[in-house]
Amino acid sequence: MNNSLEGKKSKSASRVSLSGAISDRDGARLLEEVSEIVSSGAKEVVIDLGNLERLDSRGGAWLVRAVRQGAAAGAAVSLAGAKGEVAGFIELIRSSFEEPPAHEPFRRGLFESLGEKGISVWKEFIDVCRLIVDSVYWCFIAPVEGRGIRWKGLLTELYEMGSRAVGIICLLNFLMGLVIAMLSAAQMRLFGVEILVASLVVIGFARELAAVMTGVMVSARTGSAIASELATMTVSEEIDALRGMGINVTRFLIAPKVLSIMIAMPILTMFAFVTGVAGGFALGIFSLGFTFDRWWTQTVQALTLGDLGQGLIKSFFFAMIIVMVGCHNGLRVTGGARGVGLATTRSVVMDIFFIIVADMVFATFFYFFT
Amino acid sequence: MNEEAAIIEVRDLVGRYGDRLILDRISFKVHPGEILVVLGASGCGKTTLLKYMLGLLKPASGSILYRGRDISEMDEEEFGKLLRRVGVSFQSGALFNSMSVAENVGLQMEEYGQMDRDLIDILVRMKLSLVGLGEYGYLMPAELSGGMKKRVGFARAIAMDPEIVFFDEPSAGLDPITAAGLDKLILDIRRLLEVTMIVVTHELLSIQAVANRVLMLDRGRIIFIGTIEEAEKSSNPRVRQFFDRRPDKTIAAQDITV
Numbered sequence: 103m104n105n106s107l108e109g110k111k112s113k114s115a116s117r118v119s120l121s122g123a124i125s126d127r128d129g130a131r132l133l134e135e136v137s138e139i140v141s142s143g144a145k146e147v148v149i150d151l152g153n154l155e156r157l158d159s160r161g162g163a164w165l166v167r168a169v170r171q172g173a174a175a176g177a178a179v180s181l182a183g184a185k186g187e188v189a190g191f192i193e194l195i196r197s198s199f200e201e202p203p204a205h206e207p208f209r210r211g212l213f214e215s216l217g218e219k220g221i222s223v224w225k226e227f228i229d230v231c232r233l234i235v236d237s238v239y240w241c242f243i244a245p246v247e248g249r250g251i252r253w254k255g256l257l258t259e260l261y262e263m264g265s266r267a268v269g270i271i272c273l274l275n276f277l278m279g280l281v282i283a284m285l286s287a288a289q290m291r292l293f294g295v296e297i298l299v300a301s302l303v304v305i306g307f308a309r310e311l312a313a314v315m316t317g318v319m320v321s322a323r324t325g326s327a328i329a330s331e332l333a334t335m336t337v338s339e340e341i342d343a344l345r346g347m348g349i350n351v352t353r354f355l356i357a358p359k360v361l362s363i364m365i366a367m368p369i370l371t372m373f374a375f376v377t378g379v380a381g382g383f384a385l386g387i388f389s390l391g392f393t394f395d396r397w398w399t400q401t402v403q404a405l406t407l408g409d410l411g412q413g414l415i416k417s418f419f420f421a422m423i424i425v426m427v428g429c430h431n432g433l434r435v436t437g438g439a440r441g442v443g444l445a446t447t448r449s450v451v452m453d454i455f456f457i458i459v460a461d462m463v464f465a466t467f468f469y470f471f472t
Numbered sequence: 473m474n475e476e477a478a479i480i481e482v483r484d485l486v487g488r489y490g491d492r493l494i495l496d497r498i499s500f501k502v503h504p505g506e507i508l509v510v511l512g513a514s515g516c517g518k519t520t521l522l523k524y525m526l527g528l529l530k531p532a533s534g535s536i537l538y539r540g541r542d543i544s545e546m547d548e549e550e551f552g553k554l555l556r557r558v559g560v561s562f563q564s565g566a567l568f569n570s571m572s573v574a575e576n577v578g579l580q581m582e583e584y585g586q587m588d589r590d591l592i593d594i595l596v597r598m599k600l601s602l603v604g605l606g607e608y609g610y611l612m613p614a615e616l617s618g619g620m621k622k623r624v625g626f627a628r629a630i631a632m633d634p635e636i637v638f639f640d641e642p643s644a645g646l647d648p649i650t651a652a653g654l655d656k657l658i659l660d661i662r663r664l665l666e667v668t669m670i671v672v673t674h675e676l677l678s679i680q681a682v683a684n685r686v687l688m689l690d691r692g693r694i695i696f697i698g699t700i701e702e703a704e705k706s707s708n709p710r711v712r713q714f715f716d717r718r719p720d721k722t723i724a725a726q727d728i729t730v
Contacts, residue, residue: 126587129591158633158665159595159598159599159633159665160587160591160595160633162598163591163594163595163598164591166594166598167590167591167594170594187663187664190660190663190664191664191665194602194660194664195598195601195602197601197606198594198597198598198601198606207610436614437569437570437612437613437614438569438570438613438614439569439570440569440570441569441614
């Protein structure tokens with residue numbers, strides 16, 4: 103309401119009266135008025151609410167602000183004359199008039215933050231080691247000791263991770279085979295040895311591409327699914343419920359995933375190898391004009407069992423990386439929806455990073471030591 | 473409270489989930505400034521009714537009117553404006569996990585209020601103090617207990633001084649002291665700010681403390697609507713059973729639909 107504000111000034115105490123209701127404009131003027139009075143030297147300010155008819159939260163907030171502002175400048179601001187509902191409301195928000203004790207976030211120095219980072223990395227490392235040991239026990243040792251595998255869980259996971267991924271992996275690798283063949287054919291043409299494209303494609307897929315492409319695809323499909331599933335279960339206390347029932351989480355949830363991805367990955371890698379090479383065949387026969395027999399002979403001559411073995415060993419390790427990274431990230435999540443999203447992202451990024459690092463380690467090993 | 477002045481009116485509302493009939497031709501009015509308690513056994517459609525009244529679900533038939541305006545005839549802007557005058561506190565708090573408690577409570581003020589930072593801070597703290605959590609604005613929802621989440625949800629619902637507040641089980645799962653505190657707060661807010669409230673609950677003590685009128689649902693139908701005194705004297709066997717806390721012969725016998 104307009105003109106609801108009236109100021110009276112005297113030497114020691116001053117009054118400001120409000121009437122009607124406090125709008126934002128009134129509130130701003132109230133603040134000015136109070137600071138003016140305080141700066142003129144008054145030690146006491148009384149805000150007279152005798153004519154105030156209505157007070158809502160927003161008006162209350164302006165009053166709180168005026169009182170606190172006065173107090174900060176060293177004057178005592180008091181409210182007087184409130185009646186009926188206004189008085190009731192002021193009583194309700196009484197505690198807000200005091201200046202809140204500021205919540206000071208703890209500040210870390212350089213060494214403290216470095217140390218904290220170090221400790222958290224170390225803890226995470228220990229967690230991962232524990233998870234790996236646990237998984238190895240429940241996958242390979244416990245079944246021998248007669249403590250069983252969840253066959254039903256294993257089959258569901260195998261279908262989800264393996265069968266359902268075959269299509270996309272075949273398509274992806276066929277296209278990749280075509281791309282590699284086209285890329286190398288353009289170079290080989292300069293030397294007139296286009297037939298070597300067949301060797302290059304088959305060796306490339308056997309040693310590297312089949313395993314890496316499958317690894318990337320599976321980490322995007324399965325790694326993210328594992329991480330988000332476990333993260334959601336953690337957030338919604340399902341993991342706690344399992345533990346509370348005395349059911350071992352590793353046996354119940356993780357072991358089936360580990361076993362099935364270790365079965366599925368090498369098989370998927372074989373599919374990837376075959377379709378990748380088929381991509382090379384497609385280019386060689388339909389575009390470069392070789393006969394099937396010629397291309398086939400060259401392919402078979404170039405391929406050794408060792409190359410294929412390399413790819414399969416790698417795919418096995420990639421599988422372990424994907425499932426362990428996914429489970430680890432899923433189980434350490436905190437917070438709600440956002441935590442689940444972060445865990446999934448982190449898991450896929452870590453998957454691909456570790457796959458490439460592992461690939462490099464293998465490549466170095468085979469290059470220098472065989 | 474005359475008949476014309478209903479702030480919300482529900483007319484012949486039919487609600488379904490797929491083939492399952494949840495609400496069967498429900499009609500009632502909410503008068504301005506009253507506290508209407510919606511009660512009934514678990515799974516009788518209380519929360520669903522709330523969702524229809526908030527326009528979160530589209531009724532199979534029937535209509536919901538706010539001050540005589542049918543919400544199905546409102547465009548998005550008009551309905552949005554209406555919802556800004558409505559506060560909702562959900563069963564489990566429904567807090568945004570990526571925001572601190574203070575940000576949760578202040579969200580609507582920041583989005584719509586055109587207020588400066590200081591005023592928002594004061595208001596947020598004021599609302600949090602009302603539910604006894606004034607000191608905890610900096611915490612994240614993941615760090616709160618269930619009861620605290622619920623109270624923050626309550627503070628968020630009343631953040632903008634709404635005209636109508638829906639509370640879905642405000643005191644379920646809280647200790648008796650906090651629950652009684654919330655009941656008192658509901659009464660205070662109603663008295664001081666003239667808010668209309670629709671409270672879904674099945675806490676008998678809470679009902680007796682806050683209700684002006686009660687509406688009882690059973691298997692998708694209203695079996696009783698009237699004052700709390702009338703409810704306690706009602707001869708309807710289901711109503712009696714509810715207030716006397718007598719069990720069914722077997723719980724399975726009552727065909728529970730969630």
